[in-house]
Amino acid sequence: MIDVARVAGVSRVTVSRAISHPELVSPPTLARVHAAIEQLGYVPNLNAGSLATRRSRIVGAIVPTLSNAWFADTLDGLGEILEAGGYQLLLGQSRYGEAAEEALVDTFIGRQVDGLVLTGVEHGAAVRRKLRAFGRPVVETWDLTDDPIDMVAGFSNEDAGAAVARHLAQRGYRHLGFLGANERRAGKRLAGFRREAARLGLPGIEAEVVAPPSSIEDGVRMMRALVARASSLQAVYCSNDTLGVGALLACRQQGWAVPRRMAVVGFSDLAIASASQPALSSVRVQAREMGRQAGRMLLARLVGGASVLPRVADLGFSVVARESS
Amino acid sequence: MIDVARVAGVSRVTVSRAISHPELVSPPTLARVHAAIEQLGYVPNLNAGSLATRRSRIVGAIVPTLSNAWFADTLDGLGEILEAGGYQLLLGQSRYGEAAEEALVDTFIGRQVDGLVLTGVEHGAAVRRKLRAFGRPVVETWDLTDDPIDMVAGFSNEDAGAAVARHLAQRGYRHLGFLGANERRAGKRLAGFRREAARLGLPGIEAEVVAPPSSIEDGVRMMRALVARASSLQAVYCSNDTLGVGALLACRQQGWAVPRRMAVVGFSDLAIASASQPALSSVRVQAREMGRQAGRMLLARLVGGASVLPRVADLGFSVVARESS
DNA sequence: CTGAAAGCGCTAACAA
DNA sequence: TTGTTAGCGCTTTCAG
Numbered sequence: 001m002i003d004v005a006r007v008a009g010v011s012r013v014t015v016s017r018a019i020s021h022p023e024l025v026s027p028p029t030l031a032r033v034h035a036a037i038e039q040l041g042y043v044p045n046l047n048a049g050s051l052a053t054r055r056s057r058i059v060g061a062i063v064p065t066l067s068n069a070w071f072a073d074t075l076d077g078l079g080e081i082l083e084a085g086g087y088q089l090l091l092g093q094s095r096y097g098e099a100a101e102e103a104l105v106d107t108f109i110g111r112q113v114d115g116l117v118l119t120g121v122e123h124g125a126a127v128r129r130k131l132r133a134f135g136r137p138v139v140e141t142w143d144l145t146d147d148p149i150d151m152v153a154g155f156s157n158e159d160a161g162a163a164v165a166r167h168l169a170q171r172g173y174r175h176l177g178f179l180g181a182n183e184r185r186a187g188k189r190l191a192g193f194r195r196e197a198a199r200l201g202l203p204g205i206e207a208e209v210v211a212p213p214s215s216i217e218d219g220v221r222m223m224r225a226l227v228a229r230a231s232s233l234q235a236v237y238c239s240n241d242t243l244g245v246g247a248l249l250a251c252r253q254q255g256w257a258v259p260r261r262m263a264v265v266g267f268s269d270l271a272i273a274s275a276s277q278p279a280l281s282s283v284r285v286q287a288r289e290m291g292r293q294a295g296r297m298l299l300a301r302l303v304g305g306a307s308v309l310p311r312v313a314d315l316g317f318s319v320v321a322r323e324s325s
Numbered sequence: 326m327i328d329v330a331r332v333a334g335v336s337r338v339t340v341s342r343a344i345s346h347p348e349l350v351s352p353p354t355l356a357r358v359h360a361a362i363e364q365l366g367y368v369p370n371l372n373a374g375s376l377a378t379r380r381s382r383i384v385g386a387i388v389p390t391l392s393n394a395w396f397a398d399t400l401d402g403l404g405e406i407l408e409a410g411g412y413q414l415l416l417g418q419s420r421y422g423e424a425a426e427e428a429l430v431d432t433f434i435g436r437q438v439d440g441l442v443l444t445g446v447e448h449g450a451a452v453r454r455k456l457r458a459f460g461r462p463v464v465e466t467w468d469l470t471d472d473p474i475d476m477v478a479g480f481s482n483e484d485a486g487a488a489v490a491r492h493l494a495q496r497g498y499r500h501l502g503f504l505g506a507n508e509r510r511a512g513k514r515l516a517g518f519r520r521e522a523a524r525l526g527l528p529g530i531e532a533e534v535v536a537p538p539s540s541i542e543d544g545v546r547m548m549r550a551l552v553a554r555a556s557s558l559q560a561v562y563c564s565n566d567t568l569g570v571g572a573l574l575a576c577r578q579q580g581w582a583v584p585r586r587m588a589v590v591g592f593s594d595l596a597i598a599s600a601s602q603p604a605l606s607s608v609r610v611q612a613r614e615m616g617r618q619a620g621r622m623l624l625a626r627l628v629g630g631a632s633v634l635p636r637v638a639d640l641g642f643s644v645v646a647r648e649s650s
Numbered sequence: 651c652t653g654a655a656a657g658c659g660c661t662a663a664c665a666a
Numbered sequence: 667t668t669g670t671t672a673g674c675g676c677t678t679t680c681a682g
Contacts, residue, residue, distance in 0.1 A: 002675090010653090012677095051372050051674090053658085073391070073392050089440075090414070275597050277602035288392070335669090345660095351668090369660080374659080374661070375660090375674090377660045576674060
């Protein structure tokens, strides 16, 4: 910057202003500074700027994993909005681990991110405390809660589970089962599924769980294990579409007609759900829109702006009935 | 940090050392410092550290989009390796735009990222110049070139296209078509496909292209357009599986038997390829492994270490023949 | 509209 | 092993 100042024949401050507050610099001076910047190929050190301003123009985002298309979609939507506001995304993968999440929160705070997006609403006590003390905007996604750290953009996983139970009950299935990942939000979907089945007077629900991330093979194996335990099973709800496709595959291998002998419902409505044979019923969630909404909520607080957004946004979900149920 | 120093009864440097170089601090002092850190809930400002050390412990990554599972997988693999080395990922989406890519490169340089991962090997001249001048490790992915900016971890898109042509020719298909995204790497696959078809003496190839990102609907529409133009078509190669699934759908709607009346081959072997009906032949690429390899190449340069990795890593690809061809 | 002075929070020499 | 002295490169008062 000193070099630029010398070449332009001005002081360092003026160069700084020409970059950050061009309206405070006279047009001729501005032109000279720009020329010097161009000539020297000068690129300002944003870290130094962040240190001085305490604003990094970076938003941190923590997802369990990128290899699930749905989280990637949320990030895509988030990035889309943030880019437009001049912010960038610093990424962290928690791999579904609470300790990893806390470590990520620490480094994000250390890097002075201007805002943070988390997946889910269940976090360690330390995470909640630190983030509240941090005092910068935080959006939790992919779930809902009465007591957010700050803001939420998601949907009710319990309600989604309950909706599937109603959907299956309506179609006459009574003996329901569940295949799911051993993970917080999948657990909530199971809880809602159980609660609603009980309310409707259906028999108790047999469940199989597996450590995330789930694979199609997991689905095949769990489906077999489940029917071995509960041969009267008529329908199974899977906490994600990958397991759902696995369950369909297991049915095909056993020669069971879907949905007559066994109905299957997945979750999150990936492309694979509509492409599979028979097409897999699923629960559609607004993955990308959740990211967008989170981005808007952050920007509203970051750049101020007129619009005051509510702290809680429920993006909802919908049961998509296809051939498998 | 001053507060921590006072509480622990030491100087600021000692606190700094206790955090960054604990082996240089005596155990009792270290304990006092840690106690003070704990008590005050102190979180070091990493930006200040970066400013002083000129190392940010951040790697920038630019992908066209996150909403394609394959790039997300590459990032996942990259993140996996970098996390283990104590680095974090700063993300940028170019949306297949060269200007956007250059802007991202600028801010990444400005943020002093320690390394950079790009998608593809075709970049603006300014990007190449700036990155070479930057002097920090850069890995290009998802393609190969003789003249990398620095390092490459990818595969040959041209060879992949050629391999599909051979695969189809071997099975007796002669009139070949192509559906693809209007994008650099898809273009190379088409070029290889064309070249090989010509070499094998097959008729010229009809192609349809569409702006990325591709959708299943794009595939349906393009497939129809293609056969409207070239009714003798026997097989079609799609530059990604999404288009491939769309092509299959179009065939079903027309009542064409696949692969008898029309063979279809996709690209990148997403889960959707094996789940679709009939199962879609595809070209498998090592998306995650490309990310891992890029991560290893970066770390090898960043932390030094014994192993010297080659500048170019060809991860290859393989044609996966399924029911559709 | 421009410049001088002071400081953001940390770390790398060097010395003790 | 610990502390002292100088910055890292930028931005913000406050004067001029």
